[in-house]
Structure formats: C-alpha cells, structure tokens
Amino acid sequence: DQQVKQNSPSLSVQEGRISILNCDYTNSMFDYFLWYKKYPAEGPTFLISISSIKDKNEDGRFTVFLNKSAKHLSLHIVPSQPGDSAVYFCAARGNSGGSNYKLTFGKGTLLTVNP
C-alpha cells in the first residue's frame, strides 16, 4: 500500500516557466512533509519542507503548498532553470512512535527543464 504517491513519473517544462510537481498521501497521521531533489549517482538533497499546521512555505524559487483536506501537496519552482533537472521526491513523516524516525517516500518525478 503506497502511502505517498507521485502520479507523474516525468515532467518537462521550458526554462523560465513554472514547474509544478504534485504529491498525494493517504495517511492522516503524517505531520511533516519534505521535498528532496536527486541527481544521478548522488544521494537526495533536502529542498524544502512544510509542517501540517501550515498551508504554504516559501524558500527562494521554491514554494510548497499543502492542502490537508485533500491530502495533497505540490512543489512550485519559479522560474525553472536547466540545473533544476533532476528527480524530485516527496516524503512524509509520521507523528507518533517509531514513525517519527522514518520518512515515507513517493516514487519520484523526473523533471526536465529545457533551455
């Protein structure tokens, strides 16, 4: 049972435009959500996170939106740059017991930003 879903395996956008990556989750016990970016042959790099008590968090070109009622979050990248081309993972953390100490990841979305 996949608790964190990224339904788009890939996304292609033009440089300078907005990239929107989506993520859905099913477990209402998740209280913290994170986005990671991964280049080939490297480990994931933390991008931005959001607590379940907020609906938006912004950091430079990156903004994450959370819609708790829909159990949906999205990552907006504006403007998109060729160096943003990578696999983006959505991850979620539980709020009790052992689930505090693990991240549940989606399968990732490959973003390609074309010059």
Next chain:
Amino acid sequence: KAGVTQTPRYLIKTRGQQVTLSCSPISGHRSVSWYQQTPGQGLQFLFEYFSETQRNKGNFPGRFSGRQFSNSRSEMNVSTLELGDSALYLCASSLEGRGGGYTFGSGTRLTVV
C-alpha cells in the same frame, strides 16, 4: 564539515553471498537511517538507529540487519543475497532523527549477479 560518507560506492556480489555496507554520519549526528532505492519501488525505509538502538524497522526480511556503534557509525548487512537485492543503498544522518534534518550520503550501488 564533512558530509555523510558511505563505503564502498560500488559492489558486485554473487547470489547467496553476504555483504556489509558502511556509513559514517556527519560529526555530531546521532541518528542514522538506511533506505533502499530501486527503480520500481523508489526509496524504501530499512531501519533507523539512534545511540546504538534500533528505533524503527521497515518491512524487509530478516536477511537485512544493521547496527550502530558508539561513535554513531553504522553498518548494514544483507545475508544470502538475492538478485532482487540489487539496488542503491542510501544512508542518512541527522541530529535527532526526526526527519526534517536528514542529510543523505551518495549511496552504495550493490549489484547481485
């Protein structure tokens, strides 16, 4: 400040063998987690250690085990290797292990033939 170091970077093993992977966390980080990345399943949680104690374990068979030493370095072991164990094994460290502050290493690419 040195990052998370995983050794070796690449490994080729034969079915039935066992393997040990090593992870050195960022200095001062006491939590170490392990994840398996495969093309079909994405990143899946294996286990998390804090102060030499396993606090959480993912849904993997008992062939997968780990431990943490007093200096926070961690090892994971896979016994009786199967072809399906071929994957990128990632280690992540953090101060307390509550998800948000995880820093990942570059991983160990294990190929089982």
